Amino acid sequence: MTEKVYSLIFAGVGGQGGLLGAEITALAAVRAGYDVKQTEVHGVSQRGGSVETHVRFGGKVWSPVVTPGEADVVVGLEKLEALRFGHYVAPQGVVLVNDQEIVPGSVANAAEAYPRDAVDQLRARGYRVVVLAATQAARDLGDGRMANLVMVGALATLLPLSNQSWIETIEQRIPEKFRRANQQAFQAGMALMAQAADPVPANPHANRHGPWGGRAESGSVA
């Protein structure tokens, strides 16, 4: 158990399941015995807008709100949203970016204005960025919408939460019908981190092995 307060940002587009990813992470931290706070920042409830969710856990958590420059990990479920919330990352933190582009539907000329170089812009600011093909991995498992769980699996390699906490949380939170596929998505995320071009050392307290058996590497995905 660590007294350190971990701060996480989940940034995505409404409908991508960022909130569920944040919730699973928060619940896993509760299971691991931490104090936890979470908050979602968004406007109206329609699809398609930016959604940011803050999760903090540790010995004692006061504010549910993460301060820019404080996040251990920014989980960007989409490139433009990773760019928008990249400034939340701490100097030693990591921005995980799902290699997916969703062009805003309600902005004129958005397709031309879309920052295809979002990752380069983040790196130019000095942020440590790991790009993951989470949507592709989720599609390979049958449904691109599970990219959120792929990203959570990647995140898990950076957090001091036990395998057991993740296993039980996914068991509790994901309906049985979708559970197996989401477990696979989580596992695939761990594997993607292990293969990442710019690997980040796993948290020394994090699980090195996939929660559902096997090492968290490409071979365990199938």
Added chain:
Amino acid sequence: MSRELLLGNEAIARGAWESGVRFASGYPGTPSTEILETLAEFPSVEARWSANEKVAFEEGMGAAIGGLRVLVTMKHVGLNVAADAFMVFPYSGTNGGFVVISADDPGMHSSQNEQDNRFLARMAKVPVLEPSDAQECKDFVGLGLELSETYSTPVMLRTTTRLAHHKSLVELGERHEVERRAFEPDARRFSVPIYRHLLRPQVEDRLERLRTLGETLGVNREEEGGSDIGVITSGIAYTYVKEVLPQAGVLRLGMTYPLPDERLRAFCARHRLVYVVEEGEAFIEEAVRALGISNVEGKARFGVIGEYSPGRLRAALSLGQVPAPLPNVLPRPPMFCIGCGHRTVFSALRQLSVTVAGDIGCYTMGALPPYEASHTTFNMGASIGTAVGLEQAGHERVVSVIGDSTFVHSGIPSLIDAVYNGSSLTLVLLDNSTTGMTGGQPHAASGKTLRGRPAPVLDLEAMCRAAGVEDVRVVDTWDRKQVAGGLRQALAHRGPSVVIARGACQRLPEMRNRQVVPFFVDEALCTRCEACFKVWCPAILRSEQQFPFIVAADCTACTVCAQVCPVDAIYPAAEEHAEVVE
């Protein structure tokens, strides 16, 4: 007992249930909506959506006078609607415990104004509780009900967006049943004006007793620090203070009205400098200054506009700037959902040279690009009155756009007035069978209750006719020709007219879970004319060859893109590709 991660709003509901609340009412409004939705899961509580906040408050008032413990919920501006009852109720006082939730929205995440309802409570002479985390959200409901019964007063529990919409750990308890208190009819207390002068001094006396209570009340808590910096704070801002100034002495006020004057004096006297950190207006700060205390800093340093955060406090205290966002990042405003029936209405309105007075709901987005077809948005139900006024100011073709839930909430009296006073407005009633913007809550025209039971359906056509509108027509909101044609005919009608654009919200479970055959673009026929892109449906994407393609898993088969395609290149995929929408 177990601990659970609960939303502030869920914790309020839990607190009401554990404290024996038997009746709960409200009207949906961000950030308060989840409270009643959670309470509805407890069979021992009669939880309901009312037509509007005034009705909800009055039903709660009656239930409390009748002897039950009551919770009434609303967003900040909802209390404006209920203010008539809210101001009067304290005179008679209550019988069973009565707590009203005021969910304030600094930062206006989903509101038209910022409004600190502690001022309304002060005007009504009603005590205010402000919890700082989800555990306190639960506990303060119980405390509020006890204060309410002990002092025979309605109690306000004020939340702000971040408190209502954060999750933290809550110790769960059991329900304590509370017996219904006997109701004694008492004309001197509950009725006519000639006796009100007898009640008036009691209100002042009660406030004085509550003020005295506040001097020792446990939720007004002092945390020792040095003698240099002290902080007086309340609500979620307390957690930011603990984060940013961990060494400071803190006076955390759980009851912010009436304020404990002696404690404020003593606390300020013990510190060289006292910061007042409160979300909203300078409510505590002004009271502290009114005591003649001058070693305080508040809004001048921390600001009055928007939400607070630890980063904002840090910057205000020169404890280090936080990194700024990258400049000019492409915005991603919210938009109508895939298959939303509002699109056709705003695209038709855009084609007509009309002045459109909008209302409160998802359809406020009709004012934004690409539609830009809604010209005013003020408050709940204002579309009709505003249009009548615009008409008086010389705008000849005025259209009001209002949703079904907002129409039930406060549009009906306005329509009656428009007809009565000879308006020729055209009212477009967007009837999607739900309160969409707050996530889909049923109302009197939805056919079911908050708890999912069947309910009588308000007949909107008959209601409009009863108001005196002769030209009432119903169109299928996904049929572009019907919508545009209906609008033209209604506008051509002399006298007031109503177009009901009917079609269920795509977010409703019955819409989400139905089987649909998704549409697809036949590239052999498509001429890449771009017409379908101008539907602005998020499910229509662009291929590298600039062909449109429809994400089958997202398509709701609303047919609108197929209607605009000039070469019929968009049609349903084969039946075997039927998909559940979500």
